[in-house]
Amino acid sequence: MAKEVLATSHAVLLPRWASGDVAIEPELLAIVSAHLEVPLLDGAARPDALIRGMAQEIEFDVLCVEVRVHHAVDEPKSELLAANGLDAIEIDLSRLTDDAVADLAAFRYEVLENPRNRRWVHLSHASYVAQRADKALIEVEDPTFSERVIITKAGRPFTIREQWAFLVKPGSRGRVRIQIPDETVGEDAVPYPRGMHAISGRSITVDGWGRLRLRYKMYLDQIQMNPPQPEGPQRGLFDADNGSEGPGFNVRVRDWKGRPGW
Structure with missing residues (x-):
């Protein structure tokens, strides 16, 4: 369901990024195109969604989006993405109740807009x-x-x-x-x-x-x-x-x- 929401939406919220005294607050990424389960790196990685979009004037050619339901992105996959300079975020839906999943508006908010349920797996931009x-x-x-x-x-x-x-x-x-x-x-x-x-x-x-x-x-x-x-x-x-x-x-x-x- 989350992948379908990403594939048919116009924007998704990027996570907060921080390093010491430098912080970048969450902001919307306008989605230009989105494709599901595209194999990358000769099939070594297959993100739930592959997005190209714009954060104001900055273009993201490739943004991997992983949806967490049962398991978070593990260390080997995170290291693989980092080693190849691929930007990736994870959206955590593992704590959603059945009622939240059944409510389409609430579910879309969790996938696209909730700043508290997403993190950068790797940011190299x-x-x-x-x-x-x-x-x-x-x-x-x-x-x-x-x-x-x-x-x-x-x-x-x-x-x-x-x-x-x-x-x-x-x-x-x-x-x-x-x-x-x-x-x-x-x-x-x-x-x-x-x-x-x-x-x-x-x-x-x-x-x-x-x-x-x-x-x-x-x-x-x-x-x-x-x-x-x-x-x-x-x-x-x-x-x-x-x-x-x-x-x-x-x-x-x-x-x-x-x-x-x-």
């Missing part, structure tokens, strides 16, 4: 987060990296490992080259994983012409949002971290080696 939170983020789509050698002032060769990513600011999205911190020099390089990453203040600067520049050594904090207690205490999105796993997001901490350059 950096443009949406940057616009609503008014923050600049780094979006990584490709985990592959390349290497190039530069000659230092002392005349010695130095290998730099880099990835291509996007600097996403409210209203813009520009391709940038980010450098994997040099703690991996001489070891197996560990690229930044796909997803959204917060930029700490030590990683950005503004040049004499007012243009945003990324520092020579990039240190990014990966944002993996789905706090088990959204209203509980969380560290700020751009706060310094001691490397532990917080309730709101996981931070990949890298230690500085030497004086940061450009």
Whole structure:
């Protein structure tokens, strides 16, 4: 029943998203198209509904919607969606009474509009987060990296490992080259994983012409949002971290080696 409601409706409410001092309140997603049980990732995932829609001026090309009746989305499926950069929400109907199911208006409200019964399984839409939170983020789509050698002032060769990513600011999205911190020099390089990453203040600067520049050594904090207690205490999105796993997001901490350059 819920899938049919989604397939024939014009809008669905997105869940609240929060990370420390940054929060995005629930808002309606205008549904452009909806298809049921479309196989994704060579059949490894088959969401109850696959929606394309608009949250004001931000477009969601692919939004997976899962309806919970007996079982919530499990960890392997959540990790699969996250690893492939797929946005997904879960609507929990497991507590509905028979009367609520029989009342069509009440049932449609639960499926489409109740802000208390839905959560983000995974949110990777950096443009949406940057616009609503008014923050600049780094979006990584490709985990592959390349290497190039530069000659230092002392005349010695130095290998730099880099990835291509996007600097996403409210209203813009520009391709940038980010450098994997040099703690991996001489070891197996560990690229930044796909997803959204917060930029700490030590990683950005503004040049004499007012243009945003990324520092020579990039240190990014990966944002993996789905706090088990959204209203509980969380560290700020751009706060310094001691490397532990917080309730709101996981931070990949890298230690500085030497004086940061450009």
